[in-house]
Amino acid sequence: MTDISSPNRVFDVTSDAARARVRKRYRAEARFRAYGIAAIGFAALFLVALITDVVYRAAPAFTTSWLSIEVPATPSDIDPKGDGSVESIASGNFDAPVRARLAELLPGANDRVARRQLNALISSSGTEGFRDQILRDRDLVGKTVNTRVLLSDDADLFVKGQATDVVERAGAGQLTPSGTEGTITLSGAPPLRVSGFASADPSTLVRISGGWVKITGQQDGVLTGDVMMPLRDTAAADWKLVTFETSEGSRRLGDREVVWLQTLTEQGVIERSFNWRFFTNGDSREAELAGILGALSGSLFTMMITLVLCLPTGVAAAIYLQEFAPKNKWTDLIEVNINNLAAVPSIIFGLLGLAVFLNFFGLPRSTPLVGGLVLALLVLPTIIIASRAALAAVPPSIREGALGVGASHQQAIFHHVLPLAMPGILTGTIIGMAHALGETAPLLLIGMVAFIVDVPSGPTDAATALPVQIYLWSDLPEAAFAAKTAAAIIVLLLFLFIMNGLAIFLRRRFERRW
C-alpha cells in the first residue's frame, strides 16, 4: 500500500473533490484578503479626500494681506493735543492719514459713496499697526512713515484670487474717449463678443490712458461706460479689454473695488504674510480679525476641568466597583446604570448641566468650568467602563502573587494591579477626552455658543470651545469665514493629535517601567 490515494483511507486527500475543496478554500481566503484591502483602501481614500479638502479650504485663512504704504504721520490727526504724549497719540485719528494716502494712490473717488467704498478696503482695525508703530517711536510724528495696513476680508479674498478672475486682452485699433470722468462714450471699437452688461454677466471693462471704464452698452462701434478710474486725457489711445469673470452680482466686491485692488496690486503695494492674528486673537465679526485663540483656550480650560474631575473619580469608581464592592443587587444596578449612561445622548447632559449647574447651583454661564463639569459627566461612564476592563484584564496570578507574600488587598491592587492596568486606563481616558473635545451639543445648552471676543484667562471666564467655534463660523455668510471654519477644523484635529500623542507617550512610559 504505497499509493497515497488508497481507497482504504477514510478521507481521500487526493481525489478531485478534495482538490476542489482545497482550491475553494484558497479562493475564499484570497477573496477575504481582497475585501480587507479594499476596505482599508476605501477608508484611506475617504480620509485623504477629507483631509485634502479641509486643508485646501483652510489654506487662505493662514495668510493675510496688507497694504505696505508710505503714510505721512500728520501731527494734526495723530496727536490731537499737540503735546506728543502717549495719551494724546493713543487717542489720535490714524485712519485719516491712511485714507488720505489711499485716495492719492487711487484717484477719482470724489463722492461720499465712493469714499466710503474706498475706506472699506481697509480693515476696521487696519491702522492699529500704524498707531503702535508711532507709539513705539514718538519721534516719527510729522514724518512720513512706511507702514503696513491690514486689508478687509473681502479685499483679502480678491488678493488671494478668490473673488474673481481678471482676464486682460489687448484691444484692436484705438479708442477715442469722450471724457475723463463720469459716464463717457468710447468710439472706434470693434463689436465686443459679450453676453451682456447686466450685473449677472461677467463685468466688461476697458483700460485706456491710465484709466478704467466699465462698459454698460455698445452700439455701432461706440461703447458707453462709467469711468471707474479717471483717464489722463481724451486723446485716441491703445486699449485693453478686461473681463472680471465672476459677475458683480455674485461677489461682495463691486467692480470699482476690484479695479482699485487690481491697481494696488499692479502698484506693488499689496503684500501677503502669515496670519499670526488667527492664532493670537479671539473671535470677531470681521473675518480678517477673527482668531481661534479664544476657542482654543476655552477648549483647553474645559478639557483641564474635565480631566481633573473625571480621571480620579472614574478610576477610583472603577477600582472600587471592580475590586472591593460586594457583588449584590445594588452593585448590579449601579453597573447597569453606568453602562446606560455611556449611551445617553450628549445633549441630555447639556440639559442636565443647564438645570443643575446653572439654574440650581448658579455657576457662571458660558464658562469652561460648567462645560468641563458637563463633559466630565459625559466622559465618566466611558472611563469607568474602560478602567474596569483594564483592571479585569490584569492576570489574576499577579494579584495572587502579591497576596501570597502578604500584601493586603489594597496593596496588591495599588502596587501591582493598577500599574499594569494603567495603559488600558489611559487609553480609555484619552478616548473619552477625545470624545469630549469634539462634543458640541451640551456646550450649546450651557451657553458656550455665545459670541465672545475676549480670550478667556481662566475657567470662570466666558468662553467658547473649538467645535462650537467651528459651528458658529460655518454659519456666517462671509466667504472669508468658510476658510476660517476649515482652519479651525485643522486646529481642532491638531489639538486631538497632540492629545492622543501625549497619551501614547504616557502609555509607553508606563509600559517601559516594567
Added chain:
Amino acid sequence: MDLSLSPIAHVDVPPDTRTKIRASGVNVFYGDKHALKDVSIAIPEKAVMAFIGPSGCGKSTFLRCINRMNDTIDIARITGNIDIDGQDIYTPSLDVVQLRARVGMVFQKPNPFPKSIFENIAYGPRIHGIAKDKTELEEIVVGSLKRAGLFEEVKDRLDDSGTSLSGGQQQRLCIARAIAVSPEIILMDEPCSALDPIASAKIEELITELRQNFTIVIVTHSMQQAARVSQRTAFFHLGILVEEGATDDIFTNPREPRTQDYITGRFG
C-alpha cells in the same frame, strides 16, 4: 508503575515531630458545589507533605485554605477548623495579611511581578517592614536568592525584569520571594507543572534543602515527585481525603484500594 524506579531515599518522619498545621472537619463550598468534604489532617513541622490526587479532587482547594487564599473567591465558603501552632486561622480577630506573611505560597504558573528581580524579592520585606535599612534589605534579597539557588545565575542582572528569566528561574524567583518574608510554612501548588524535567529537578532539590527550616506543603500531579521530595503524602479523591500517611507506606503499601488504583495508574 514500577515503584522501584522512584527511590525513596529518606526515612519516615520521627515520631517526636511536632504538628504544625492541624485541620479538622474542613468543608469548602463553591456556591452549591461541595468541593472539600470533611477533611481532617495533621501536617508535621519542618517536613514536606505532598497532596496527590486526580484533577478537581480538592487538593489545591485545601492548600489554599491554609493561607486563606480562598477568601479572595466571593462564592467560596469554608467550615471547620484549621490551626497553625494551635491558633485557629479562621477566627475573625486574625489578620489575614499577618497569616500570609507566616504562610508563603508558590503557584502553579511562575508569576513574578513585572518588576526587577531585586524588586520582586524586596517587595515582601518592604511592606512588612522587615528590613531596617537599604543594606539590610539587600542582605535579605541576596540571602533569599542564595537559598533559592538562583543567586549565581542572576547576580549580575538584579535590575533586569523578573519576567525576562526562564520558566525554571522564574519559579525559583517566586520561591525566593516567598522565603524573603521568613515564613514558617511554604505552600506549593504544582510548582513544577509548567517546567521542564531539569528545572523541576532543581526545584525538587531546593525543596529538600528548604525542608530544614520550613514546613512545606506541596500539591503535585507527579507521583515520582511526591515520592522523591515528601515525607508524608495525602491522597485526595472527589473532595475526600482518602488516605494520609508516611510517603513510603502510601506508595508501597496503601491501605485503601482507591489509593492503590491511583498510584498504579489505573485511574486519574
